[in-house]
Amino acid sequence: MIIDTHCHLDNEQFYEDVDIVLQTALEKGIKGFLIPGADFKDLAQSIKLAEKYKEVYFAVGIHPYDALSYDENIMKEYINHPKCIAVGECGLDYYRLPENEEEKLQEKMLQKEVFISQIEFAKKVKKPLIVHVREASDDSKTILEKYGAREVGGVLHCYNASEHLLSLSEHGFYFGIGGVLTFKNAKKLVEVLPKIPLEKLLIETDAPYLTPHPHRGKRNEPFYTKFVSQKIAELLNISDEEVQNLTTNNAKNLFKEFSSII
Numbered sequence: 545m546i547i548d549t550h551c552h553l554d555n556e557q558f559y560e561d562v563d564i565v566l567q568t569a570l571e572k573g574i575k576g577f578l579i580p581g582a583d584f585k586d587l588a589q590s591i592k593l594a595e596k597y598k599e600v601y602f603a604v605g606i607h608p609y610d611a612l613s614y615d616e617n618i619m620k621e622y623i624n625h626p627k628c629i630a631v632g633e634c635g636l637d638y639y640r641l642p643e644n645e646e647e648k649l650q651e652k653m654l655q656k657e658v659f660i661s662q663i664e665f666a667k668k669v670k671k672p673l674i675v676h677v678r679e680a681s682d683d684s685k686t687i688l689e690k691y692g693a694r695e696v697g698g699v700l701h702c703y704n705a706s707e708h709l710l711s712l713s714e715h716g717f718y719f720g721i722g723g724v725l726t727f728k729n730a731k732k733l734v735e736v737l738p739k740i741p742l743e744k745l746l747i748e749t750d751a752p753y754l755t756p757h758p759h760r761g762k763r764n765e766p767f768y769t770k771f772v773s774q775k776i777a778e779l780l781n782i783s784d785e786e787v788q789n790l791t792t793n794n795a796k797n798l799f800k801e802f803s804s805i806i
Contacts, residue, residue, distance in 0.1 A: 545792055545806065546575070546788050546791065547578070547795040547806070548576065548766040549576075549799070550580055550633075550722070550749065550750055551577055551579060551766050553589075554579050559589075566766070578603065579594070579602040580602075580632060581606070581633065582610065583607065583613070584618050591627070594627035594628075598805050601627050602627055602628055603631060603674055604622045604631065605630075607634070607637075608655045608659065611657075623669050623671065630673065630698070630799065631662055632666075633674040633675065633701055634659050634663075634673065636652075636683055637678040638652065639678045656687065659687055660687060663688070664691065666698075670696060672696050672698040672716075672799065674701050675688070681706040697798065699718040699719070699746055700719050702754070703719040703721060707739065710736075710739060718745070718794060718798055719740050719746065720747075720748040721733075721746065721772060722747070722748045722756070723754045723768065723772060726771055727760075737776070737779055745794055747773055747776070747795075749765065750764065751764040751766060792806065
């Protein structure tokens with residue numbers, strides 16, 4: 545069995561057939577789903593799914609692209625829901641910064657402030673973090689260490705293969721591996737994968753994005769975690785069953801609530 549630790553089932557791409565998507569995944573052995581919080585406007589759909597399916601949980605948080613809309617009062621409103629088990633996805637993303645240097649600096653400052661706020665919030669409510677890092681490994685690592693994120697730990701979603709971040713495993717952080725691992729240009733991630741402690745590996749899709757080979761170009765969905773598990777098994781020279789058991793146990797260690805259903 546597999547737990548998909550990061551799937552945006554609240555995304556509009558799933559509005560028409562999310563029940564079919566979930567039933568297909570469940571039949572194929574995907575037994576747990578975590579919907580990250582990227583935008584407050586999607587929370588209603590996340591809660592609807594989490595209340596309908598015992599296998600579905602959600603998180604509350606703001607993606608760095610939407611940092612301007614961060615509101616801790618909204619976080620407080622949802623964090624105590626029994627199916628809300630994490631804070632995020634939060635973090636830093638420097639991929640699409642403005643070209644103007646002053647605007648670039650302001651955007652970075654805003655992202656950092658909101659990231660730090662969500663770390664502090666997670667520590668208050670004692671929930672793990674879902675962390676998004678894109679072209680910002682140094683700043684992300686510095687902030688996670690400086691602001692005591694090890695108190696709650698979490699997952700580096702869509703781990704970007706930066707070896708600089710590997711030491712965060714000692715701070716209670718796990719590494720989310722998704723469809724990117726199956727891409728032909730994922731040479732760095734393929735190289736770094738064996739360096740990740742086995743007890744810190746998690747599987748995710750980031751559905752509907754980053755669909756793994758051989759389904760690239762189509763909408764991603766939780767069932768496709770199977771291809772990620774198989775690729776990990778191939779690269780680490782262990783069985784697919786071992787990868788599934790290992791990553792499921794890891795997910796249950798980080799997100800304790802999954803233990804009650806699996």
